[in-house]
Amino acid sequence: xxxxxxxxxGMLLRAWLLLHAQSFIYSLGQYYRxxxxxxxxxxxxxxxxxxxxxFYLLLENAHQITAGWDDSVQITAFLKSDVDDAIATxxxxxxxxxxxxxxxxxINRDQVLAEYRELSGFSEVIDILDENxxxxxxxxxxxLMTLPDGVDRLIIEFISSQPEVEIAQYDQQWVKRLYGIxxxxxxxxxxxxxxxxxxxxxxxxxxxxxxxxxHRDEIEITKLFGATDYFIQRPFLYTGFWYGLSGGMAxxxxxxxxxxxxxQPVDRxxxxxxSEFSISALSGTETIIxxxxxxxxxxxxSWISVQRHLKTIELN
Amino acid sequence: xxxxxxVHMQYRGGYLALKNINLHxxxxxxxxxxxxxxxxxxxxxxxxxxxxxxxxxxxIINGQNLERVRDSRIxxxxxxxxxxxxxxxxxxxxxxxxxxxxxxxIAGHRHTEIRKRVSAALDKVGLLKKESLNPITLSAGEQxxxxxxxxxxxxxxxxLADEPTGxxxxxxSLDTMKLFEQFNQVGVTVLIASHDMEMIKKMxxxxxxxxxGRIPTHFGNTSANEKSD
Numbered sequence: 001x002x003x004x005x006x007x008x009x010g011m012l013l014r015a016w017l018l019l020h021a022q023s024f025i026y027s028l029g030q031y032y033r034x035x036x037x038x039x040x041x042x043x044x045x046x047x048x049x050x051x052x053x054x055f056y057l058l059l060e061n062a063h064q065i066t067a068g069w070d071d072s073v074q075i076t077a078f079l080k081s082d083v084d085d086a087i088a089t090x091x092x093x094x095x096x097x098x099x100x101x102x103x104x105x106x107i108n109r110d111q112v113l114a115e116y117r118e119l120s121g122f123s124e125v126i127d128i129l130d131e132n133x134x135x136x137x138x139x140x141x142x143x144l145m146t147l148p149d150g151v152d153r154l155i156i157e158f159i160s161s162q163p164e165v166e167i168a169q170y171d172q173q174w175v176k177r178l179y180g181i182x183x184x185x186x187x188x189x190x191x192x193x194x195x196x197x198x199x200x201x202x203x204x205x206x207x208x209x210x211x212x213x214x215h216r217d218e219i220e221i222t223k224l225f226g227a228t229d230y231f232i233q234r235p236f237l238y239t240g241f242w243y244g245l246s247g248g249m250a251x252x253x254x255x256x257x258x259x260x261x262x263x264q265p266v267d268r269x270x271x272x273x274x275s276e277f278s279i280s281a282l283s284g285t286e287t288i289i290x291x292x293x294x295x296x297x298x299x300x301x302s303w304i305s306v307q308r309h310l311k312t313i314e315l316n
Numbered sequence: 317x318x319x320x321x322x323v324h325m326q327y328r329g330g331y332l333a334l335k336n337i338n339l340h341x342x343x344x345x346x347x348x349x350x351x352x353x354x355x356x357x358x359x360x361x362x363x364x365x366x367x368x369x370x371x372x373x374x375x376i377i378n379g380q381n382l383e384r385v386r387d388s389r390i391x392x393x394x395x396x397x398x399x400x401x402x403x404x405x406x407x408x409x410x411x412x413x414x415x416x417x418x419x420x421x422i423a424g425h426r427h428t429e430i431r432k433r434v435s436a437a438l439d440k441v442g443l444l445k446k447e448s449l450n451p452i453t454l455s456a457g458e459q460x461x462x463x464x465x466x467x468x469x470x471x472x473x474x475x476l477a478d479e480p481t482g483x484x485x486x487x488x489s490l491d492t493m494k495l496f497e498q499f500n501q502v503g504v505t506v507l508i509a510s511h512d513m514e515m516i517k518k519m520x521x522x523x524x525x526x527x528x529g530r531i532p533t534h535f536g537n538t539s540a541n542e543k544s545d
Contacts, residue, residue: 015424022421033409218407224365225419225470226395315367 019231027238030211031246038243041207045247048200049294050254052193057255057282059186065277066178075140077159077168081109088136091164095140100155103141109134135166197297204243204301205308208236212309219313233306237299244298248291255282317343317474317505318364323373325359333359335529337373341507341522343473346500348516349509351526357509360526361476364507365397366390378473395423398467398504400477404459406451412438412462413447419470437465441495457488461495468499475499477508481515489515 031038079088085108095104107115112134117123142155152170159168170176212219219232259281270277282290318341325334334356341347349357362368364377366385375382378396385393398419406415416437420430438444441461443454451459460480467475477496481489493508493515500506510516516523524531 012424015426018426019424217405218409221405221407222418222422223391224367224394224399225422225466226391226393226397227422228391231391231422315362 019234023234023238027235027242030235030239031242034211037207037210038246041203041243042246042250044203045200045243045294045297046250046254048196048203049247049251049290050258052189052196053251053255053282053290054258055185055189055192056286057259057280059182059189061277061279062182064280065275066175066182074171075142075156075159075168076171077138077140077162078166079136079138079164080166081135083136083164085136087164088138091162092138094162095138095159098155098158100143100151101140102143103139105139106136107139108136112137140168197293200247200297201301201304204240204298205305207243208240208302208305209309211236211239212305212313216313219310220315223313223315229310233303233310236302236306236310240298240300240302241295242298243302244294244296245291246294247298248294251294252282252287252290317341317345317378318507319374319376320360321374321376323363323370323375325356325363325368326371327368333529334363334370337531339524339531341505343378343505344500344503345522346497346506346519347508347522347524348519349507349524349526350511350513350516352511355526356529357511357526358478359529361478361507361509364474365399365476366393395419395470396473398470398472398475400460400463400467400475400480402479402482404451404463406459406462406466408450408452410450411448412443412451412454415451415462416447416466416469418466423470433469434465437469438462440468440498441465456483457491460484460488460492464492464495464499468504473505475504475506477506477510479510480508481510481512486515490518493519 079091083091085106088106088108092104092106095101109132113126113132116134117126140155140159142152156168156170159165222232259279263279266277266279318339320337320339323334323337323339324332326332337360349360351357359368363370363375363382366382370382380393406412407418413434416434417430420433425433434447435444438447441464443458443461443465446454446458451462454462460483464480467477475496480496481492484492489512496506496508497519
């Protein structure tokens, strides 16, 4: 028995589009009909995606705060306490002759003390002291913004080798360390996101598996009346699509709410540090990427499940 | 229309359900497969519907050798068959109309065409007025008629029914059989498996009796060759 061939490609395309439209709407209806399961699945996907998304935002904001910090890398040379201003000025001159030094500025011990008094709030304590315990310092700016490691050390060695210098160190050593840590965290987040992605696949797969078994009768009947595997799996794939999309939207909402919740205190804190910093939310592109991730995980998870479980339904 | 040549069928567990079946049913005929439970009635229908594959012999349905129907082509093959079940197997989450429309939706017909054909099929079984009801609200006889409407709505060449009157009382059973007869009269080949001998005899159609997976000739069976000539 050969099926009555409907060879008109236009008609076939229309029939195909119609079937897709039907599945699209039907699966949305299914989402609504199994509201509790659907909401739970959406929530799980939403939270799962919000976790890596949140970490990503955290990193983005950390980057924003620390941006520009490494531009201002400078070296502080603490002079020995018996070095007076004249020798120190002479030292500045010598340092400026060195090829990798852009700028060298002397801050003598009196200025240091004044600055310390102003900033520390210990002015009364300082008044008690008989003499100034602080050394003079020279602030040195290297010529190159970002120095290769070797040159870095050469400058420090050169400065340290001066007899008047007690110790010389990079002010922003910790910024470099922070970047190192951020780099490690970033990699951890990528790994973590991949694991979470697998988790979402399993969750969607399991939900779809249950949906398949709940629709056993329907699947058997449609198979008997000549439904192809594509016809049968289509609504399940669309269900996965809706789960993924709604999950993506849920995670977007979660992140947006969280950011709103944090915005005020962070702004206040930033103001205390005299910083212009303000939490940045997800951009349009990032939101779209997040939704696409959700959709991909939803569809792919249900596809895996459909491939595995649809075949196991035997006709009887 | 249906031809079995030395057909054997063994289930995966090793159980031999059909042994050396020879049979020919011509196009446009109506026939019954009789026999006790476990005699192999359902197995025969399952072979014709390609729900199972036979293990030996040859089955030809409408000129098509079933061995040559690849798994991927089975859906298209089945679109020329209508099925009626003992428990009618209607879907409870949709209306009578949507149940009957199923084979047409599967085949990708357009909405206007579906509406026309479903109405016609429901009209034939006398349930046009109940198209928007849920099948659960119908009586057993009505549910079975919805099942029959679904089985013929896509105008199949062959109608297979497995114990279609198993859940109905004698009067309803006869009505249902008359309905099958009507579809047979417009050209559909009808094959019904049933153990209800009394009712079968009233229909005065060909009866194929199965016993333990065979067709014994002394049961009033006409042999395949005799009938096909």
